[in-house]
Amino acid sequence: MNEGMLRGKTALITGSVQGIGLAIAKTLAAQGARIGVHGLANAEQADAAVAEIKAAGAPEARFFDADMRDPDAIDQMMSEMESWGGADILVNNAGIQKTGSMADLSRETWDMILAVNLSGAFHTMRRALPKMAERGYGRVVNIASVHGLVASKDKSPYVASKFGLVGMSRVAALEYASVGSRETGGVTVNCICPGWTETAIIEPQIVARGEQLGVGCTEAIADLLSEKQPSLRTSKPEEIGQAILWLANPIAHNITGISLPIDGGWTAQ
Structure with missing residues (x-):
């Protein structure tokens, strides 16, 4: 892969102050991209x-x-991004999860997830994609989940949101x-x-599984993996x-509409 291949490009990664989003931001930054950093964080974070x-x-x-629950806040963020030159690459990574049975989860939890x-991804995409089309280059990568491809118990709003993200x-x-x-x-x-x-x-x-089995973190992770991830x-x-x-590489111009599992064989079963 060419060094510095993203020089002159701007990427917006939602949920990028930690975890997967921060790792994505640093990876794109290493190739020369300007980075729009996003998340719910205090000034120090x-x-x-x-x-x-x-x-x-x-x-x-x-x-x-921007609060990803608030369409007006997302619109404001996307307007600021356009003033900054616009997003050539948009990664919708921000996400939340709460587990529980359908009978136990509240409608407020459903609406929030x-x-x-x-919805947050829809609101960023509808603003970013027309501008990408004008330039003839653009990349939207949505961080779904294996739960956008298969279901698990006690995750109805999360699974619904990720299946919806794949379809959208x-x-x-x-x-x-x-285009382009x-x-x-x-x-x-x-x-x-x-x-x-x-x-x-x-x-x-991990904590819940450890408490259920009466084991530590390492053993709980191993048990979770043995259940799903070959x-x-x-x-x-x-x-x-x-x-x-x-x-993001221009050579990937014909790779669109895919849902790429990185799941150790989970969805191959």
Whole structure:
């Protein structure tokens, strides 16, 4: 892959002050992209993320604090992005999860998870994609989940949001498939579907499994993996970043509408 291949490009990564989002931001920064950093963070956390991303190679990095539950706040963020030059690459990574049975989960939980995981991505995409089309190059990568491809118990709003994200991404891929050219790189829309990945979002499940079995963190993780992920290995956030970097390459102009599992064989079963 060409060094510095994203020089002159700007990427907006939602939920990028920690975890997978921060790893993605640093990966794209290392290839010369300017980075729009986003997340719910205090000033100290935001400054630390921006500094880390600049240290990774970003010529510029700027923090945005839009609440992904609020369409007006997202519109404001996207307007600010356009004033900053616009997003050539949009990664919708912001996401939340709460587990529980359908009988136990509240309607407020349902509304919140769908708002962040699905509607928030719609509101960024509807603003970013027309501008990408004007330039003849654009990349939208939505971080879905294996739960955008298969279901699990006690995750109804999360699974619904991720299945919806996969479906919406396919629609957008079709709508923009003919934009641009091989030379410009085209406009593509894809999903990454991670399995068990080393992030904070899985910690409550690890704790719950440990309490259920009366074991420590390592044993709880091993039990979770044995249930779903045949590789018996978690993925690191940096590995998700590398997949997105590959999709951002202009050579990937004809790869659109896919949902790429990074799941150790989970969805192959």
